[in-house]
Amino acid sequence: MAMQASTTRRGLLAGGAAAAVAGAALGTARRSAAQRGGGEAVRIGLILPMTGPFASTGRQVEAAVRAYLGANGETFGGRRVELLVRDDTGVAPDITRRLAQELVVRERVRFLAGFGLTPLALAAAPIATEAKVPMVVMAAATSIIVQRSPYILRTSFTLPQATVPIADWAARNGIRNCATLVSDYAPGLDAERAFKERFTAAGGRVPLELRAPLRNPDFAPFLQRVHDAKPEALFIFVPSGEGAAAMKQFAERGLREAGIRLIGTGDLTDDDILNDMGEPAIGVVTSHHYSAAHDSAENRAFLAAYRRVAPDVRPNFMAVGGWDGMHLIAEGLKRAGGGASGDQLLAAMKGLSWTSPRGPITIDANTRDIVQDIYIRRVERRDGQLWNIEFDRIAQVRDPGT
Amino acid sequence: MLTVLLDGVASGMLLFVLACGLSVTLGLMNFVNLAHGAFGMAGGYVCVVLLNRYGVPFLACLVAAALFAALLGAVLERTLYRWLYGRDHLDQVLFSIGLVFMASAVVDWLMGARQQLITLPGWLQGRIEIGGGLATIGVYRLFLIALCGAIVLALHLGLVRTRFGSRLRAAVDDAVVARGLGIPVDRIFAVTFAVGSGLAGLGGALGVEVLGLDPTFPLKYLVYFLIVVAVGGANTILGPFLAALLLGVVDVAGKYYVPEVGAFVIYTAMVVLLLLRPQGLLARGGAR
Numbered sequence: 177m178a179m180q181a182s183t184t185r186r187g188l189l190a191g192g193a194a195a196a197v198a199g200a201a202l203g204t205a206r207r208s209a210a211q212r213g214g215g216e217a218v219r220i221g222l223i224l225p226m227t228g229p230f231a232s233t234g235r236q237v238e239a240a241v242r243a244y245l246g247a248n249g250e251t252f253g254g255r256r257v258e259l260l261v262r263d264d265t266g267v268a269p270d271i272t273r274r275l276a277q278e279l280v281v282r283e284r285v286r287f288l289a290g291f292g293l294t295p296l297a298l299a300a301a302p303i304a305t306e307a308k309v310p311m312v313v314m315a316a317a318t319s320i321i322v323q324r325s326p327y328i329l330r331t332s333f334t335l336p337q338a339t340v341p342i343a344d345w346a347a348r349n350g351i352r353n354c355a356t357l358v359s360d361y362a363p364g365l366d367a368e369r370a371f372k373e374r375f376t377a378a379g380g381r382v383p384l385e386l387r388a389p390l391r392n393p394d395f396a397p398f399l400q401r402v403h404d405a406k407p408e409a410l411f412i413f414v415p416s417g418e419g420a421a422a423m424k425q426f427a428e429r430g431l432r433e434a435g436i437r438l439i440g441t442g443d444l445t446d447d448d449i450l451n452d453m454g455e456p457a458i459g460v461v462t463s464h465h466y467s468a469a470h471d472s473a474e475n476r477a478f479l480a481a482y483r484r485v486a487p488d489v490r491p492n493f494m495a496v497g498g499w500d501g502m503h504l505i506a507e508g509l510k511r512a513g514g515g516a517s518g519d520q521l522l523a524a525m526k527g528l529s530w531t532s533p534r535g536p537i538t539i540d541a542n543t544r545d546i547v548q549d550i551y552i553r554r555v556e557r558r559d560g561q562l563w564n565i566e567f568d569r570i571a572q573v574r575d576p577g578t
Numbered sequence: 579m580l581t582v583l584l585d586g587v588a589s590g591m592l593l594f595v596l597a598c599g600l601s602v603t604l605g606l607m608n609f610v611n612l613a614h615g616a617f618g619m620a621g622g623y624v625c626v627v628l629l630n631r632y633g634v635p636f637l638a639c640l641v642a643a644a645l646f647a648a649l650l651g652a653v654l655e656r657t658l659y660r661w662l663y664g665r666d667h668l669d670q671v672l673f674s675i676g677l678v679f680m681a682s683a684v685v686d687w688l689m690g691a692r693q694q695l696i697t698l699p700g701w702l703q704g705r706i707e708i709g710g711g712l713a714t715i716g717v718y719r720l721f722l723i724a725l726c727g728a729i730v731l732a733l734h735l736g737l738v739r740t741r742f743g744s745r746l747r748a749a750v751d752d753a754v755v756a757r758g759l760g761i762p763v764d765r766i767f768a769v770t771f772a773v774g775s776g777l778a779g780l781g782g783a784l785g786v787e788v789l790g791l792d793p794t795f796p797l798k799y800l801v802y803f804l805i806v807v808a809v810g811g812a813n814t815i816l817g818p819f820l821a822a823l824l825l826g827v828v829d830v831a832g833k834y835y836v837p838e839v840g841a842f843v844i845y846t847a848m849v850v851l852l853l854l855r856p857q858g859l860l861a862r863g864g865a866r
Contacts, residue, residue, distance in 0.1 A: 198707050229794060231691040386837045394788055396585055397833035417693040424695075428716050432707055453697045 180552050196369045205266065215427070218507060219256040220274035221279030223300065224290040224315075225266025232417070232448055233292040234263070237314050239486040240478075241289075244506070247481035252506040255514030260285060266292055287312060287505050290498075292317040294362065301325040305487045307519040310508070310525065314501040315494050318363060319575050322545045327518065329544045330527035331504055331537075332497035333465045334575040335363050336370040338441045339413070341550040341570045343371045344461035345414055346409060346439055347378030354439070355384035355407040357398055357422070359414045364390075367413035367441060370576065377413075383407055388414070388571045395425045401431050410439040412444055419444040420453045427456035436459070442564065445477040445555050446491035457555045457562055466496040466534040467564035478533035500532045504539065507558055540574070545576050580713035582834050584828060588719035590826020591726035592788060594819050595779030596799065596804040598733065599651075599774025603817040604807055607750065607767055609659070610667050614672040614778055614803060615796030616681035621647040621779025622791040626683070626694045636699045640783050642839060647779020652772035659771065660764070686793040694791040711756055718787060729777070734815045771781045803846065809851045811858015820859050821851075 179356055222241060224234035238261055249258050254461075260283055264272040272291070279285045281304055284526050288304055289312040291297035297316040301324035304311035313321055313330040313411030322328050338507045356371060358364035364387065373475075386398045395414075402410050410431065414422055419440070426438055442464020445457055468479065468490050478499055482491045491499075504525050509516075512524035537548040552568035583649055621643035628634040640827040657675075662670050702718045732772040738756045749756045757763050782791070789799065806826060810818030823845055832843025851859070 229687060229691050229792065231686070301768070360691075386672070388833075394790075396589075396788070397582065397830045398837060400581060401834050403839065417792070418790070420693065420695050424787070427838065428705065428718070430714065449692065449695070454695075454697050564611065 186211075189564075191389065192563040196254075200429050207578075209416060210359065218252075218255045218287075218509060218514060219258050219260055220285055220287045220289055221283065222259055222261045222290045223264050223272055223275050223288065223296070225292040225296075226261070226262065226263035227358075228265040228267055230266035232291050233315050234266070235486075235488070236448060236492055236494040237290060237292070237498035237501075239358075240482060240495035241314075241326070241490060241502045242503040243478070243481040243485045244449075244499050245364050246484055247477065248503075251517065253509035253512065253514035254529065255509065256472070257290060257509070258507070258526070264296060266294075271568070272296040273299040273303065276303040276522050280309055280491050285309065286521070289501055289505065290314055291316045292448045295320060297321045297328075298324055301328060304328060310518055310522045312501040314497040318366065322543055326544075328502060329522075329539055330546050331500040331539070333546060333548065334442070334491070335366045335413075336465050337546075337548075337573050337575045338550060339370040339375045341552065341573060341577050342411070342439055342441065342461070343380075344375035344378060344570070345461070345463065345568065346411075347375055347380050350411045351380065353381040353383050353407045353410075353473035354409040354411055355386065355405060356382060356411045357388065357395070357401050357402065359390050359418070360387040361390045363415075364413050371411050371444075374576075382488045390415070396420045399425045399429050399431060403434060406434060406454070407436060409439055412438065413497055414438040414444070414509070416443045416446040418451070419446065420449060421459065423453060423456040432459075442467070442493060445553075445564055447490050447564065448494075450555070450564065451490070453562065461552065461556045462555075462564065462566070463491060463550055463570075464554050465550055466493040467551065467553050467566055468492070469553075469563040469565055470534060470551075471566075472531075472533070472535070474531050475533040496532065496534050500534075500537065503530065503532070504528065534568075536572070538572070543575075545575050547572050550574065581707070581767060582721070584708075584713065584715045585719060585824060586827030587828055588715075588826070588832035589788065590685055590724045590823035591723055592781060593802060593806055593826055594822035595726050595729055595777055596785065597777075597822060597859040598815065598818055599778045600803050600814075601807045601810060602829040605811070605814075607770065608662070609663060610670040610766055611659070612671060612683065612800060613677035613796065615798075615800050616678055617647045617651055617778040618683065618782030618785070618799070619685060619774075619791065619793070619795040620650055620782065621788050622782035622795065623689060623694070624779070625698055626791065627689075627787060629696050631710035636702070640780060643783035644776045647782070648772045648776030649819055650779075651775025652768060654775075655768050655771040660768075663767075678800075681796060682793040689793070691793055693722075694786060696786050698787060704810075722784060722788075729780075730815070730819050735760035737815055741768070744771075752822050787810045802844075805848050809848055809859060811855075817859045822852075 182264055198390045224237055225231055226234040262275045264275055275347055276288055287310050291313045292315045294316045297313050304327040305325040311328045315332050319334045322330055356368050358368045388398050412422055429500045438460045439501045440462050442462045445462050447468045455520055507528055508521045508525040529538040535549040537546055540547050549569045550573045551566040553566045555566040598616050603609045603611045624646045625639040625643040628639045662673055705714045705716050707714050745761050746766050749761055749766050753763050757836055806818050806822045808819030828847045829844045
């Protein structure tokens with residue numbers, strides 16, 4: 177036993193040393209390549225959950241950032257950019273904070289980017305402030321994030337921003353009473369509040385508000401309760417992976433036959449896994465800022481570039497946040513110049529407007545938050561695949577929280 | 579009302595199939611195996627891969643999941659677990675929880691961290707009405723009740739009526755004397771462990787549709803398994819079975835009637851039951 181243990185340990189040490197040498201070699205190679213681009217390379221610290229329960233977010237964002245660089249070159253404002261991807265596992269804000277600190281202090285990154293979930297973005301915010309490094313939030317979606325540091329800019333969306341339009345749509349389309357079912361955690365409660373406020377203000381009624389525990393994907397009892405209460409519609413917000421289970425139960429319990437319509441934010445019909453959801457997802461109406469089926473030249477270019485990086489994956493709303501985040505950084509470098517300070521870069525990025533794969537978007541100069549069109553979409557089968565087909569649009573929605 | 583009851587019974591049955599292996603290892607073999615859920619997860623992933631990638635029929639997937647988990651259990655029992663039978667419980671806990679983390683990491687690496695989805699065959703989809711509109715229940719949940727009910731019966735009879743069952747009980751009661759009587763204790767433990775793992779694998783496969791499946795499965799449901807074993811008492815088949823049923827019904831009813839505190843009802847039930855029957859539901863007082 178002891179013998180075995182020591183050999184393994186030695187093996188590990190040797191492996192670690194080899195990896196370190198290889199890493200160093202790679203680093204030198206990269207640096208010399210950077211120097212050819214003229215001036216020191218601009219390093220971007222991309223902190224994402226690449227493993228753990230939120231790994232799909234990290235993979236989507238990273239692939240989109242790489243796709244952007246593949247499609248638009250790697251040199252902006254006269255400097256080559258260099259990506260440093262770090263895995264924060266998605267569940268540990270202290271790790272995110274430590275990684276941000278290391279990236280800023282040791283690697284001297286000029287941008288921090290990524291940030292899969294709200295607590296992770298909040299953990300890194302003080303570092304961005306202190307180091308005066310612009311921090312581009314590409315995924316996390318709670319309203320408050322941009323207020324936590326004057327160096328934060330957001331290219332994803334906010335949950336209330338995506339929720340309010342579906343409440344309006346429901347009220348306008350003859351739904352008078354609508355139950356809500358959300359996962360019992362901060363974003364779920366945000367969605368519940370935003371939906372209820374807007375829906376009741378428009379004259380609707382919320383007869384039943386259910387909260388399912390986060391770590392329990394059996395929605396059966398909750399949906400049975402909804403079934404028996406017979407509202408005209410049910411609004412669901414659950415973490416994106418669990419939407420499938422909820423919709424399956426919705427169909428299995430016969431809620432659709434009972435005449436209850438299923439609505440939600442686009443997390444429910446996440447493009448990444450929409451195809452696996454099958455029959456139960458068809459006809460579900462959601463509101464969101466991006467669908468892979470969005471019909472525009474920009475989106476076609478995005479899909480083509482993304483396919484070159486990740487051929488088997490359909491980009492989702494996380495990916496478009498990564499693509500636009502990289503675009504924002506690239507534009508900042510072009511406008512302020514590759515050698516600009518953090519404050520100059522920040523000033524160059526504030527207030528920018530461009531046509532993203534999702535449609536026209538603006539980074540508001542005051543709030544540094546994203547202003548974008550929100551679409552109402554219905555899941556339909558096209559060419560044997562399921563897609564979120566957009567059929568209505570609410571132009572230039574701001575986060576209602578700001 | 580009846581619908582809620584039947585849903586609860588179905589989820590309780592499923593819980594039992596997943597947890598009974600743990601009650602066997604813990605109660606009969608006196609080994610704390612926190613990695614039990616990992617076998618359930620293995621079975622679940624076998625089912626998902628066969629069903630989604632190779633189009634194997636669902637029932638065949640269930641059998642394959644159970645066999646794979648049983649085989650995995652047998653191999654690990656022979657290579658790893660048997661060294662720890664004589665060690666104290668802390669060693670066993672540390673060892674098996676380590677195994678859980680390793681299993682989760684391996685699955686994460688192989689399959690990714692996302693929830694796995696399956697599509698049931700047509701004959702298991704849909705719902706039927708019972709008692710002239712008195713209640714409706716999903717066909718799949720009825721299937722769960724029937725299948726798990728059969729398993730419970732088979733296990734109970736197997737343990738009480740067969741020669742293997744009596745040898746197993748003898749081996750547990752006093753391993754030394756049993757060995758002296760020529761009972762192959764080691765082999766009996768190995769087979770028992772494999773059967774328990776196989777059942778967990780079957781439960782994991784059955785549970786994909788109801789409980790979901792991702793790399794955190796063994797940890798996510800560990801608490802439920804332990805509750806079943808703790809409340810049921812760890813040395814019979816019927817005790818954990820009743821406990822699982824009771825907890826399933828209480829859990830589902832709690833979420834239906836009092837969704838505000840739904841998640842805590844099951845823990846409250848556990849506390850109350852343990853206060854009333856600290857030895858477990860059916861335990862003969864003072865057995866340990």
